[in-house]
Amino acid sequence: MYKKFTHFFFFVLFFLAASTQTFAQRSGGLTGKITDAQSGEELPGATVRVKGTTVGAVTDIYGEYLLTVPAGKHTLEFSFLGYASKELEVDVEVGTIAELNIQLSTDAQQLDEIVVTGQALGQMAAINQQINSNTIVNVVSKDKIESIPDQNAAESVGRLPGIAIQRDGGEGQKVVVRGLSPRFNAITINGERIPSTDPQDRSVDLSFIAPEQLEGIEVYKALTPDKDADAVGGTINFIAKKADSGWSGRIRASAGYNSLAEEYGQPRINASVSNRFLDDKLGVLLTGNFQRANRSSDVLTAGYESFGNAQEIRLIGGEASDIDEIRKRFGGSMGLDYKLGKAGSLTLNTTWGETQRDETRFRHSHSLDGNQERFQIREREQQIRAISNTLAGEHNVFGGWIVNWKTSYSFTRQETPLQQEMRFRVNGAYPAEQLSVTGRGPTQLFNDLSSESLENVSEAALQRGDVRGFEQLTKEDIYTASMDFSKDFNLGSKITGKLKFGGKARFFDRSNDAQNFRDNGNGPNDGLSDLVDEFPDEFETDASGNILFEQFISSNSSDDFLDGDLDFGPSVDINKSRRFFDVFGNVVLNRRDILDASIGNADYEATELISAGYVMSEFKVKKLTLLGGVRVERTDAKYTGFETLSQDDDNTEEGEELDVIVRERVNEVYYVDVLPMVHLRYNFTNWFDVRAAVTKSLSRPNFQNWVPWQNIDNANRVVRRGNPNLRNAIAWNYDLFFSFYNELGLFTVGLFHKEIDNIDVLSTRRNITGLEFRGFTIEEPIFLSETSTVQGIEIDFQTNLRQLPSPFDGIVFSANATFIKSETFYPVFDLGDETRQPDLFNPNPILTFREGSIPGQPDLTANLSLGYEKGGFSGRVSVLVQEDSFDELGSQELFDSFTGLLTRWDASVKQNVTDQLQVFANWNNITNSPPTSFQASGSNETFRELFGATVDLGVSYKFFK
Secondary structure (H helix, E strand, O other), X not given: OHHHHHHHHHHHHXXXXXXXXXXXXXXXXXXXXXXXXOOOOEOOOOEEEEOOOOOEEEOOOOOEEEEEEEOEEEEEEEEOOOXXXXXXXXXXXXXXXXEOXXXXXXXXXXXXXXXXXXXXXXXXHHHHHHHOOOOOEEEEEHHHHHHOOOOOHHHHHOOOOOEXXXXXXXXXXXXXXXXXXXXXXXXXXXXXXXOOOOOOOOOOOHHHOOHHHEEEEEEEOOOOOOOOOOOOOEEEEEEEOOOOOOOEEEEXXXXXXXXXOOEEEEEEEEEEEEEEXXXXXXXXXXXXXXXXXXXXXXXXXXXXXXXXXXXXXXXXXXXXXXXXXXXXXXXXXXXXXXXXXXXXXXXXXXXEEEEEEEEEEEEEEEEOOOOEEEEEEEEEEEEEEEEEEXXXXXXEOHHHOEEEEEEEEEEEEEEEEEEEEEEEEEEOOOOHHHHOOOOOOHHHHHXXXXXHHHHHHHHOEEOOOOOEEEEEEEEEEEEEEEEEXXXXXXXXXXXXXXXXXXXXXXEEEXXXXXXXXXXXXXXXXXXXXXXXXXXXXXXXXXOOOOEEOHHHEOOOOOOOHHHHOOOOOOXXXXXXXXXXXXXXXXXXXXXXXXXXXXXXXXXXXXEEEEEEEEEEEEEEEOXXXXXXXXXXXXXXXXEEEEEEXXXXXXXXXXXXXXXXXXXEEEEEEXXXXXXXXXXXXXXXXXOEEEEXXXXXXXXXXXXXXXXXXXXXXXXXXXXXXXXXXXXXEEEEEEEEEEEEEEOOEEEEEEEEEEEEEOOEEXXXXXXXXXXXXXXXXXXXXXXOOOOEEEEEEXXXXXXXXXXXXXXXXHEEEEEEEEEEEEEEEEEEEOOOOOOOOOOOOOOOOEEEEEEEOOOOOEOEEEEEEEEEEEOOEEEEEEEEEEOOEEEEOOOOHHHOEEEOOEEEEEEEEEEEOOOOEEEEEEEEOOOOOOOEEEEOEEEEEEEEEEOOOEEEEEXXXXXXX
């Protein structure tokens, strides 16, 4: 089938290329830039059209356009919603491309009074790009990014309809598009893929991308054949800045305050400089940024068990974590572009981002089911680094054809160079009457047991296996090469279109390497015993030789933990624990107690080659635009994992380690996906259009799920493994959008429906039949055999009131809401009767399915923003609302977990002191709203995190030649 389709593909290309070549013999072209007459800012999404025809073009995000028109004299119309249109007479010569730059202005009667900048210009630029696109896209323009910048790129994307944010330490980290988790989205810079930053799945941490590096952000909700197909949720494309004529630059610096840590400082600085040389042919842009932020938090977690015939649940334990975390963020970019006259251009972009996290976690936990109390400390360092390099060319060649080519190399590195931990434990910590209390939550649990904690301190001791170090390095490299050919054509003055075809190859190389350095704690010859023997005067011990907790207690208190709601209790002193790590670390390494994490499931190597070809064509007939095409993607994958076997040897003496056997396992697969896509747009009037799309897309399995690893634990009769037989999840996507727009703004209503097959999920079952591993518990990823669906409504309203009399003409308003409902089916396996005879034809029977929502999908996501601009002042107040969402499947419905309602308020102000100098202030998380999770009902709290509000004060200075 693949060969047949390839032959058909090239036949179609030849036929369309030959037919459009006829029109190239009698046409010419125009190119140029459309800008604001007063500020000089480019106007992305502006239109240029031959009057009385359907021949036209739309400016890109840099405000540039390229238009192919029949040779001869024409009247051109230049327009940008919210600006006065302009008409010009031109004479186009056959086979030539003339340059024509245009400036547009607001209403001529108000030229002396209104300069449209900042929020209003950013809003209008985004509106124009959206309404002039032939697909379904949401945009964050450069002016909106620069007017009042967010902390990182994830926060900027999160203000768009259909987007929910996953936060870490109080700041945006990953995004959920239309209720689908981050793994289902494609993240690109200038159209080229950013490698994943997660060791296990395909998601990308966006917090390392500084908004100041960007020209704009595009979120494509419906794919076209020229884009990578593995984006079921959508494609988020970050566009790098490009140099303008003349020296220009900016320095923005700020410092702030974190209310939870009660810390001043929080420095953040961004700088950029650019110019064009060689008669404006060569553009050079450099940017750099640095930020140090305190992302400390107070975290409370809890667990429950069932009782009363499994119809009720009660608390069995809770953990309070006081986390001190400093994040340092570095970044920069370099952009070079060279104009080849009228023949095209060359572009080189490099973007670098890095986040360093230095975290110390103090944890105090109560375990009622084990009647234990624990005191812990963990220090961890993590680094995430991402670099993207792209070299691209655009060439105007024979007969009006445009050739675009790109090569890119991108990589990410996620490293944990240090993780060390101490755990102290006391057994028999609580009286019987405390173990059987029902109806209390985790906060009450800690407060009830505070007196017992003080009594238990003298008995708490360092236990075996509770001191460990951890190192991990995840690497991913992506190499891509692509080439596209496109041609505008005219079938008379009423029918125009574009033919586009091309191909792309993307090679992906990934590895994960982890090591544990830890005390085995297995009998009299363990590392803790060696430590006490070698350093008898270093640490206090009890009669049994256990190191006591009392000597490590911190004098610092956590009285204000969770705003004073909870008594945190005793914690470990960090300086004393570090002394222990220094001494004990040498003992562990000298004893060679190094456990390679491949004796588990962490280590793997993976390569994927995605080769793709596509053809698409666009036709415009009066008010109708039809875009259709097909994309073919072939996947060649090779995954290498490890099989580990823990021998349950009857001859193993007490205190000795079990023998472990490690074998390499390799799996190779290849397959082809054919993905048709159709888009339709109809302009009923000059202020109302309808768009529809039917597209087919895919999602590849998570890395860890696809690796052919296997861990056989004979002692506990458990098998954990990956599933190399997984294949792509396939989605059919249906979209219908209604857009209303004029000089006042934009109002859209969008409907979407997705049907997704073959989603991979983790499952746990008892192997009751078959010959291998009979009676073992099997933990592995599987396909969902039922079709999952996601459907919803997106509503978006954007307006500015500059047509109103002063002072109301400075109001800028936007609001959006997304209502989503999803349905998927979770397998419930028959735990089984081990006396049942093996069934070779049905080794893993499924008892039934449970219906539920897709994890991470909130029923409602809403954003509201009210801004005001006047006399150099710009301010904005915004609120984000995310309703409850299903989080994780429990062993039964009573134990399902959910993420709670989140409401977050932010405010920003900026004032121009001069044309070059600005002062600004940002106040984030004003109400200090904590993310929460719960089980079965809102009263059973399982998670709460408090990270405080932050305030930033700063200055911005623009300089010019």
